Amino acid sequence: MDIYSKRRFVVYGVFAFVVLLFLIILFRLQILNSTYKQYATNNVLREITQYPARGLIYDRNGKLLVYNKTAYDLLITPREVTAFDTTLFCNLLNISKEDLEAGIKKAKKYSYYKPSILIKQISPERFAVLKEQLYKFNGFHTQSRTLREYSTTAAAHALGYVGEVSGADIKRDSYYKPGDYIGVSGIEKTYETQLRGTKGVKMNLVDVHNRLKGSYRNGEEDVPAKIGKNIVSTLDLKLQLYAEKLFRNKRGSVVAIEPATGEVLVFVSAPTYDPGLLVGRVRGHNYSKLLADTLMPLFNRALQAKYPPGSSFKPVNALIGLQVNAIDRNTRFACYGKASSPIRCTHNHGSPNDVVDAIRESCNPFLWNTFKSILGKYKTSAEGFNVWRKYVASFGIGQHLSSDFANGLKGDLPTEKQYNKIYGRGHWNALTVRSLAIGQGELGVTPLQMANYGAVIANRGFYYTPHIVKEIENDTISREFKTKREVPIEKKHFETVIIGMSQSVQRNLAATVKIPEIEMCGKTGTVQNNQGADHSVFVAFAPRENPKIALFVYVENGVWGSRYAAPMASLIVEKYLTDSISERRKWIEKKMLDANLLDPNQKK
Amino acid sequence: MPKRNNLWANIDWVTVLLFFALVFMGWLNIYAAVYNEHYQSIFDTTQRYGKQLIWIGAALTIGLIILLIDTNFYVFFSYIIYGFLLFLLILVLFIGKDINGARSWFAIGSFGFQPSEFMKFATALVLARYMSSYGFKIHNPKSLATIAAIIFTPVLFIFLQNDTGSALVYFSFVLVLYREGLSGVVLFFGTLVAILFVLALLVPNLVLYIVLLAIALLAFFIVNTKLIQFTRVLGAYLISILALFLLNFLMKKEYPLAGIVMAGVLLGSVIVLLVSWRNRIKNYSLIALVLLGSILFTLSVDYAFNNFLESHQQARINELLGIESDPLGAGYNVNQSKIAIGSGGAFGKGYLKGTQTKFDFVPEQSTDFIFCTVGEEWGFLGTSVVIGLFLFLLMRLIWLAERQRSSFSRIYGYSVAVILFFHFTVNIGMTIGLMPVIGIPLPFFSYGGSSLWSFTTLLFIFIRLDASRFDQL
Numbered sequence A: 001m002d003i004y005s006k007r008r009f010v011v012y013g014v015f016a017f018v019v020l021l022f023l024i025i026l027f028r029l030q031i032l033n034s035t036y037k038q039y040a041t042n043n044v045l046r047e048i049t050q051y052p053a054r055g056l057i058y059d060r061n062g063k064l065l066v067y068n069k070t071a072y073d074l075l076i077t078p079r080e081v082t083a084f085d086t087t088l089f090c091n092l093l094n095i096s097k098e099d100l101e102a103g104i105k106k107a108k109k110y111s112y113y114k115p116s117i118l119i120k121q122i123s124p125e126r127f128a129v130l131k132e133q134l135y136k137f138n139g140f141h142t143q144s145r146t147l148r149e150y151s152t153t154a155a156a157h158a159l160g161y162v163g164e165v166s167g168a169d170i171k172r173d174s175y176y177k178p179g180d181y182i183g184v185s186g187i188e189k190t191y192e193t194q195l196r197g198t199k200g201v202k203m204n205l206v207d208v209h210n211r212l213k214g215s216y217r218n219g220e221e222d223v224p225a226k227i228g229k230n231i232v233s234t235l236d237l238k239l240q241l242y243a244e245k246l247f248r249n250k251r252g253s254v255v256a257i258e259p260a261t262g263e264v265l266v267f268v269s270a271p272t273y274d275p276g277l278l279v280g281r282v283r284g285h286n287y288s289k290l291l292a293d294t295l296m297p298l299f300n301r302a303l304q305a306k307y308p309p310g311s312s313f314k315p316v317n318a319l320i321g322l323q324v325n326a327i328d329r330n331t332r333f334a335c336y337g338k339a340s341s342p343i344r345c346t347h348n349h350g351s352p353n354d355v356v357d358a359i360r361e362s363c364n365p366f367l368w369n370t371f372k373s374i375l376g377k378y379k380t381s382a383e384g385f386n387v388w389r390k391y392v393a394s395f396g397i398g399q400h401l402s403s404d405f406a407n408g409l410k411g412d413l414p415t416e417k418q419y420n421k422i423y424g425r426g427h428w429n430a431l432t433v434r435s436l437a438i439g440q441g442e443l444g445v446t447p448l449q450m451a452n453y454g455a456v457i458a459n460r461g462f463y464y465t466p467h468i469v470k471e472i473e474n475d476t477i478s479r480e481f482k483t484k485r486e487v488p489i490e491k492k493h494f495e496t497v498i499i500g501m502s503q504s505v506q507r508n509l510a511a512t513v514k515i516p517e518i519e520m521c522g523k524t525g526t527v528q529n530n531q532g533a534d535h536s537v538f539v540a541f542a543p544r545e546n547p548k549i550a551l552f553v554y555v556e557n558g559v560w561g562s563r564y565a566a567p568m569a570s571l572i573v574e575k576y577l578t579d580s581i582s583e584r585r586k587w588i589e590k591k592m593l594d595a596n597l598l599d600p601n602q603k604k
Numbered sequence B: 001m002p003k004r005n006n007l008w009a010n011i012d013w014v015t016v017l018l019f020f021a022l023v024f025m026g027w028l029n030i031y032a033a034v035y036n037e038h039y040q041s042i043f044d045t046t047q048r049y050g051k052q053l054i055w056i057g058a059a060l061t062i063g064l065i066i067l068l069i070d071t072n073f074y075v076f077f078s079y080i081i082y083g084f085l086l087f088l089l090i091l092v093l094f095i096g097k098d099i100n101g102a103r104s105w106f107a108i109g110s111f112g113f114q115p116s117e118f119m120k121f122a123t124a125l126v127l128a129r130y131m132s133s134y135g136f137k138i139h140n141p142k143s144l145a146t147i148a149a150i151i152f153t154p155v156l157f158i159f160l161q162n163d164t165g166s167a168l169v170y171f172s173f174v175l176v177l178y179r180e181g182l183s184g185v186v187l188f189f190g191t192l193v194a195i196l197f198v199l200a201l202l203v204p205n206l207v208l209y210i211v212l213l214a215i216a217l218l219a220f221f222i223v224n225t226k227l228i229q230f231t232r233v234l235g236a237y238l239i240s241i242l243a244l245f246l247l248n249f250l251m252k253k254e255y256p257l258a259g260i261v262m263a264g265v266l267l268g269s270v271i272v273l274l275v276s277w278r279n280r281i282k283n284y285s286l287i288a289l290v291l292l293g294s295i296l297f298t299l300s301v302d303y304a305f306n307n308f309l310e311s312h313q314q315a316r317i318n319e320l321l322g323i324e325s326d327p328l329g330a331g332y333n334v335n336q337s338k339i340a341i342g343s344g345g346a347f348g349k350g351y352l353k354g355t356q357t358k359f360d361f362v363p364e365q366s367t368d369f370i371f372c373t374v375g376e377e378w379g380f381l382g383t384s385v386v387i388g389l390f391l392f393l394l395m396r397l398i399w400l401a402e403r404q405r406s407s408f409s410r411i412y413g414y415s416v417a418v419i420l421f422f423h424f425t426v427n428i429g430m431t432i433g434l435m436p437v438i439g440i441p442l443p444f445f446s447y448g449g450s451s452l453w454s455f456t457t458l459l460f461i462f463i464r465l466d467a468s469r470f471d472q473l
């Protein structure tokens, strides 16, 4: 017997300790803890997600705008992968060996047992070839997904695009799982819940390698995927294409609305982009390219460009003046042209003018006097301002129109509080904020809001919230869009202002804007631009009686409203109402089409 | 006195019976693990349970042959066996078959042979032979070097084969060495290293450094209660840390706080070490040295973890330590295995009624994760019986080893016990989520010819040695 014999007890102790530890853990695991029993059923059943096809989008005349194409994802389960011919694999998928290795590494990092997407969105053509060879590659399988496909390049900003869900999306809505698609902008975003359909689920009995071992209870528990609802947009594809063509080589926006319904007929933000660029594997690359483009094609000017409306705002002030009896139909104010004070007049015309003359001639002094009278009618300038503000807001200016456009801006309509902050309470009056009289200063309005304002005048005092979707399959559009919104100004005052707007087109702009046999009413405007040439704007509707279209055109660096915005608007209206451009106006069309306002060297 | 022809009477039949029980239960569970309605015949040799039956037959033959060979054979040929298997270990690196990233198998047709499995008994034999040699003193540096060479040469080659699990088995020999007189300090440091390894990955470094410093200060205080000396030590550490902190601040460097504290503790330890060395305060130098070593060790663990381990290996260790959770990723084996075992409850789902194992949810369920099947189908009852049988076998082996007259047999017996113990601990520990997933089989239970035969060889040599325990003096 050796002296260390007693050490056997330490060894016994170590054995006993481990065994005791195991027994305690097993007791907890098998007897005390019940959660593992629930897990057990969970794991034999593997839910296989069934992806529905996304709803289609049509234009108002039933022309298909957006549909689906099938693409395939190649998934990898790293554990199942056995040695394979990587050269063949790379050739089949047109990827480099480095990409393949990086992809496999990433998949391994994610999970050895769970399939992850190795290559996204393989075209059906490539898939057909791949499918034949796939048996050679263990651990790879495919799943089909649908991608968006566009019948034209038109209306990218209105339609929006579909992208992969973000972490925030998943957090917000548990419907989404990583790798799912979601509408990111436009109709795709606003009507996501209708378009996406409902994912289905297939219950399969699978083993750890995702090997199918049969369907669970013969598929009794399966939930089939529900296809997304089709949507009919309010857009008129033909007119949209024409408007986009006019905006070639220009920056700006057109929004046209059917006044009787609030349906948006044309929705252009120029420059635009081919929506097909943001689909599939090329999306990321194209997106960053578009994002870097200095012309900002991704910027939705129709919703997000806000600027002071300039003279095109003058009818609003005239209407308010008439309504609050600050002026009447016969009130006349003198105009001293460039010598006028405090706002000079930039136009040459007779004097004194009544309201119709003033609208026709865009007379600054008249509108200044009107504005001063409005604010002067009340005890304080602030009170008068608040009344004025309420009327302006009723046109939807400075308001969220709660339309179905994603990401629309509210715009700026200054408040009493704001002016108090700048000038101090009681230290400002009509004179201080006089630029509001001619649509400048702190006002910020988006093209959509301006188009809606055109519709209000066309309707002589009401509007329906402008919207981009007309019908949803087996569903109804929001009741908001069927609710008439009244502007608290009498109809007769609108008729007065409309006379001025009609004369403006028929008399002053007869050469380039007047449309034969159609009485269009409009108001031009010039938006001051400190960075370059002024912007050209025009708000209009036609025909004068029973209007079919109200629109707002905004051309960046177009200098005068009458130079680009008004002729372009007249072409769009003529095209919409007569389906063609009359022979004697072809030269105008050509001039507009040829104009390049992006080129700084071009004479404007 | 019993003689050689009384071999059968001298065999410890309790151990043999335990062996049979484990092998039989293993086979039943392999059948359950791969049970499939299409191949119901338990003798179907295209299936794993059929093959295992063949291998059990072969194992019994091997056992019988071993019992018939003279004990002196193992003593005399131990070095030759060791050398031959070492040669195979090296050879397999060149002509072996790559399975799951490990090159440790010879493939002969459909039949696989893993030399590292058999290396265990060869190492045990040589260790027993060397340590039982005349005039052997364990604390002689030359002896320690030789023992290290015997144990770590195979470890080196097994590591090269990328078969970490099998390599780690050899560390269990430390228990044998302990029994044979190796200082308990080695066990202490072994344990310390293991604990530090886990803490280095689990605890933020700053906290770890502070805790280590606090423990060291406590030790300083306990070994020498003279307040003046303790104050000096405390001062050395605090001033070192503060000085570095100020230096960092004044020189506008932006080193992290953990790094400053670490450098401070290292600097303090060096100062305490030098001063106490000169003043011959041995306890203090020792503590300072251990603290220094511990910090350097944690640093190297962090470094090795981040630089040497593959991401999936990191993930596995992280999963074990509960740092990251991805139930379908790295923690998949363990979670599935826990689910399988946990769903068994007290008495199990019944034989062949397991659902988790039937659908192959537990990976490697007939090899490394065979214990899951036991847990699922036999419940806590089954798992405790299996664990009980193993404990019984292990205790029995130690008891047998202690009754040997020759130190060769005793050392060999201990080696058998600790090797089985290591496999048992790591394998079951892994299935219940207590140990990292390093694939080593459960002795006698897991599917596979190589492992079954190697364990049979390992055990039966000892049974044979024990049977002739009266022959040698």
Ligand SMILES: [Zn+2]
Residues within 6 Å of the ligand: A335, A336, A337, A345, A346, A347, A349, A361, A362, A363, A364, A365, A366
């Ligand atoms: Zn004027």
